[in-house]
Amino acid sequence: MAAGRRVAVVGGGWAGLAAAVEATRRGHHVTLFEMAPQLGGRARAVDFGDALLDNGQHILIGAYSQTLSLMRFVGVDLDRALLRTPLKVTYPDGAGLQLQPGSPLITFAAAVMRYPGWGWREKQAMLMASTGWALRGFRCDASLTVSQLTARLPAKVRDELLDPLCIAALNTPAPQASASVFLRVLKDALFSGPGSADLLLPRQRLSELWPTPAARWLKASGATVHLSTRVERIANTQGRWQLDGESFDAVVLSCTANEAARLTAPIAPEWSAQAAQLRYEPIVTVYAQQPAPRRLPQPMMALRSDNARPAQFAFDLGALGGPDGVVALVVSGAAEWVARGMGAVEQAALQQAEAAFGGPHWKPLRTTTEKRATFLCTPGLRRPAQHIAAGLLAAGDYVEGPYPATLEGATRSGLAAGMVV
Structure with a gap:
């Protein structure tokens, strides 16, 4: 497609930022709309007042070639930002x-x-x-x-x-x-x-890995970024896309699947229905303070989980550039534990950590729940296609592709959309 088109990107998570960077790199005039007050979607830092922590633990691996390439392109020093281990x-x-x-x-x-x-x-x-x-x-x-x-x-x-x-x-x-x-x-x-x-464990908060450097690059390259701005309506008029009255040549929907389903219901009902039918699995992260600050044997440890022990992994944040003695206990596939209540999962995770690493008296700091952390990746699942209509594309880790809901899946989807708008 010819360069110099007006492109709207709806959603500033990892996929949306990848789409915006790629479209800008190809010479298009990009405007990004993010409904939240900050970028990053489900992989971002959160200011809890007494600490800056991530909304959940995300890791990268050496095979995440597109994510790593884009991070490097916008100026991230990968050696400083990531701890690489086999x-x-x-x-x-x-x-x-x-x-x-x-x-x-x-x-x-x-x-x-x-x-x-x-x-x-x-x-x-x-x-x-x-x-x-x-x-x-x-x-x-x-x-x-x-x-x-x-x-x-x-x-x-x-x-x-x-x-x-x-x-x-x-x-x-x-x-x-x-x-x-x-x-x-x-x-x-x-x-x-x-x-x-190879495991690539973040040594910086997630916002510094990609969202903040990407936004800095976009603004320096002439793109426009609107935060706290929800797009209410999309319509097509004489071959151009109207977003709440503003006209664009092409649109990339990189918001959540539910939000994309809402926006596309009047114009692409079949695609909208497919996006709306996805089911999700939550992830719970229990941030805990050890009784005496010390390092875990490794920055990331596996934990044996069962009906009484919810967490599968523990991250030593002190070994990853965070506060000493703080450990993130991660409960993936957490639907059954969420149903028991946050108090139950927090208490069980603390008892699990005390038994695994020594205690007692691990102190709970924060417990976060990402209720729609990832789509439920079941056999034969039909995921929404990237192409919705002429000049209207979807990007996100839930869009049709070979990977589950990972940072690399989101980045690749955003890149693909940014290449063809």
């Missing part, structure tokens, strides 16, 4: 998978063979299963869940490795999660080249 899913008792630098195929096999607490049966089963998935191109029947895909593997393999990886990547419990999407994540993360599986 993939480690390690429990407080020392068990877990720990990859070393090098070829993913070799390091994964070596990590399985070194796995503490696994016997030959578990190690052989994991290696044979992963080899089989690789030989089949990491494809499977689209109707399978992760639990069905892994049903024949030993319980330790499922409980200690595959189910935690599933909940971390898809935020969907293994009995409900799409096996085909899970395999795609494994393929790109573990088997797509050296460094692809």
